[in-house]
Amino acid sequence: MDIYTIVFLALAVFIFFRLRSVLGTKTGQERDPFQPGDKNRDAQRGPGQGPADVVPLPNRNGQQPPAPVVQAEPTEPRWGDVATAGSPVARGLDAIAARDPSFDAIGFVGGAKSAYEMIVLAFAGGDRRTLRDLLAKDVFEGFETAIKERETRGEAVETRFVGIEKAEVTDAQMRGDQAQVTLKFVSQLVTATRDRSGAVVDGSPDRVTDVTDIWTFARNATDRDPNWRLIATEAGS
Secondary structure, three states: OOHHHHHHHHHHHHHHHHHHHHHOOOOOOOOOOOOOOOHHHHHOOOOOOOOOOOOOOOOOOOOOOOOOOOOOOOOOOOOOOOOOOOOHHHHHHHHHHHHOOOOOHHHHHHHHHHHHHHHHHHHHHOOHHHHHHHEOHHHHHHHHHHHHHHHHHOOEEEEEEEEEEEEEEEEEEEEOOEEEEEEEEEEEEEEEEEOOOOOEEEEOOOOOEEEEEEEEEEEEOOOOOOOOEEEEEEEOO
């Protein structure tokens, strides 16, 4: 190697170490200055807030600015339209649900409406088998007695169910292990009773009648049978 080569090598080494001392070295943690901020972190920021890397500065008196207030979304009442929150009916439904976590008041009302229609039509048609499955023993016996008396007189009932205008829960409670729910039904029926000759002796085959009934359904909360049965009836006003 000649003298010029040695001089240039020494000069190159000197320049390399000078640049290293001025610029430093990468540690592997630096972010490329030409790359935008982390999009995922910035996307998580709320509207009106800067990128995730921005740190809020204290105001002039040295206090940090207040944190943004997050408004809690209003929650739906537990029993929806079935019962007003805090009412005696709502507290009764709460007591039933505490014993039977699967209890659903909205689903119950839907099932009660179906049961109401089935019972009304079964009674009119003298369908004892359907009634036995839906009624408590003493209520079934009362319905069966009325059917027998009607059959003895040779009367037949024609009933057409128009619809249920309202089904309102008026009471709910736990009595021991028995859950009880009372509903007020307002329904519309076309009903007529005919004698042996076919003459109409009660009602009308052409007129829609408004009927109000107050029925109580019950179920043993410890029983595996999920079915509710009618335990009491009365005419409403």
